[in-house]
Amino acid sequence: MDAAPTSTTLAGPPGRPSKGWHRFANPGRFLRLTDRLLPWLWGLALVALVGGGLWGLVWSPPDWQQGETVRILYVHVPMAWLAMGGYVALGALSVISLVWRHPLADIAARELSPVGALVGALCLASGSIWGRPMWGTWWVWDARLTSVLVLFFFWAGHAALSRAFEDPERGGRAAAILALAGLVNLPIVKFSVDWWNTLHQPASVTRLAAPGLHVDILYPLLACTVAFSLLFAAVVLARVRAAVMERRVRSLEMAAARRLDTAS
Amino acid sequence: MIALLERELRLALRTPGDSLGAVLFFILVAALFPFGVGPEPAALARLAPGALVAAMLLAALLPLDRMFGAEAEDGSLDLLLLSGVSPAGLAMVKAAGHWLTTAVPLLVAVPIAAAMLNLPIEAWGVAMLALGLATLVLSLLGTLGAALTLGARRGGVLLPLLVLPLAIPAVIFAAGAIEAQASGVSPRAFLLFLAAQAALLAPLMPLAAGAALRDA
Numbered sequence: 001m002d003a004a005p006t007s008t009t010l011a012g013p014p015g016r017p018s019k020g021w022h023r024f025a026n027p028g029r030f031l032r033l034t035d036r037l038l039p040w041l042w043g044l045a046l047v048a049l050v051g052g053g054l055w056g057l058v059w060s061p062p063d064w065q066q067g068e069t070v071r072i073l074y075v076h077v078p079m080a081w082l083a084m085g086g087y088v089a090l091g092a093l094s095v096i097s098l099v100w101r102h103p104l105a106d107i108a109a110r111e112l113s114p115v116g117a118l119v120g121a122l123c124l125a126s127g128s129i130w131g132r133p134m135w136g137t138w139w140v141w142d143a144r145l146t147s148v149l150v151l152f153f154f155w156a157g158h159a160a161l162s163r164a165f166e167d168p169e170r171g172g173r174a175a176a177i178l179a180l181a182g183l184v185n186l187p188i189v190k191f192s193v194d195w196w197n198t199l200h201q202p203a204s205v206t207r208l209a210a211p212g213l214h215v216d217i218l219y220p221l222l223a224c225t226v227a228f229s230l231l232f233a234a235v236v237l238a239r240v241r242a243a244v245m246e247r248r249v250r251s252l253e254m255a256a257a258r259r260l261d262t263a264s
Numbered sequence: 265m266i267a268l269l270e271r272e273l274r275l276a277l278r279t280p281g282d283s284l285g286a287v288l289f290f291i292l293v294a295a296l297f298p299f300g301v302g303p304e305p306a307a308l309a310r311l312a313p314g315a316l317v318a319a320m321l322l323a324a325l326l327p328l329d330r331m332f333g334a335e336a337e338d339g340s341l342d343l344l345l346l347s348g349v350s351p352a353g354l355a356m357v358k359a360a361g362h363w364l365t366t367a368v369p370l371l372v373a374v375p376i377a378a379a380m381l382n383l384p385i386e387a388w389g390v391a392m393l394a395l396g397l398a399t400l401v402l403s404l405l406g407t408l409g410a411a412l413t414l415g416a417r418r419g420g421v422l423l424p425l426l427v428l429p430l431a432i433p434a435v436i437f438a439a440g441a442i443e444a445q446a447s448g449v450s451p452r453a454f455l456l457f458l459a460a461q462a463a464l465l466a467p468l469m470p471l472a473a474g475a476a477l478r479d480a
Binding site for chain 1: 415428
């Protein structure tokens with residue numbers, strides 16, 4: 001029941017200049033900043049996506065071993081990196097939300113997790129589609145696959161928990177604690193799965209012994225990674241903007257209702 | 265805190281149906297596997313370690329969603345939080361209470377389920393030890409889950425969703441220990457990993473659960 005010092009109405013208080021990076025926690029400033037930033041971000045993401053897509057899907061040569069299916073990796077690998085990198089961002093947002101009680105961090109975490117879950121699901125799905133022709137199976141209980149699956153569960157659990165409460169602040173706080181617990185547990189899961197695999201499961205599928213990537217494949221892969229990262233950032237920022245405005249609308253409506261109440 | 269633990273135990277003794285229900289559920293889940301896989305002893309023995317651990321964890325999850333629920337509704341949770349016991353201490357007591365009132369009866373039932381699943385009798389002792397440690401991990405994680413979902417809509421559905429992924433390492437090592445013993449290998453490494461997990465979570469989870477309780 002701690003009273004949050006920051007205003008929950010999210011109407012950016014004028015004046016009172018704040019110091020350091022904390023000023024980005026001001027929702028009003030966030031809205032003004034992203035208002036100018038987002039069109040550029042969308043534009044860049046679109047350009048990079050078209051460029052990276054063409055490069056990866058059309059211009060880059062097929063792999064001598066995997067043939068055309070190597071192109072699936074131009075989607076798969078960026079998704080895997082985003083799912084993991086995004087979780088680090090979620091952990092950072094959770095710390096900010098728990099320590100400084102910035103409502104914006106709560107909102108950002110809440111809007112980040114469905115996108116993270118989607119990215120995780122896409123990573124699993126594209127990997128599965130790639131695994132079918134390459135490994136001859138849709139799914140292997142391999143260490144990598146299993147730990148990404150667990151990561152996906154964390155994303156989905158966070159998304160569900162942060163939306164499960166009537167009071168969004170309580171949901172944000174609970175979800176932040178969950179995200180941190182997941183962050184602590186993630187290495188344990190990762191390594192336990194590694195040990196489990198080496199101790200128990202004989203390699204049923206010959207893994208490709210990590211081939212050094214040729215530049216023909218590496219560069220389009222990096223281009224696609226940049227493209228998907230930009231797209232990810234644009235989608236998340238747009239969602240956060242929408243959520244901030246939604247809250248503003250709600251608090252304005254509440255204020256209007258209160259005024260009506262006192263008038264009558 | 266001792267008084268709180270006593271209170272937990274006395275409450276559980278007054279309503280033994282809750283613990284018995286979990287035990288029956290555990291045996292029923294274990295009994296479902298022979299129906300699903302077929303009654304061949306060899307196939308069952310192969311499956312037994314994993315099936316035991318899975319059934320055990322599911323059964324231990326059952327009472328979790330009421331862990332704080334009843335006390336939050338009648339207001340005694342607020343009083344407990346005001347009583348000077350730190351929220352983390354309260355969460356610790358709750359985890360210990362859950363382990364003593366739910367996991368211990370389940371452990372007593374392990375030989376029954378193990379016999380039904382045709383687990384070699386030499387592995388029963390290790391099975392009880394491994395499951396005891398695994399349920400300790402689950403009690404700690406489950407306390408956090410229960411504190412987080414307290415007051416949530418559909419909290420009962422959400423709770424397993426949050427807790428089970430976190431419990432995967434415990435499943436891996438508990439099943440590994442039982443399987444190692446059943447096939448004549450020393451289960452020591454697995455048991456040590458399990459104990460390490462419990463030791464790592466024992467201070468961390470009550471702290472996190474306490475933080476969640478303070479917000480509830």
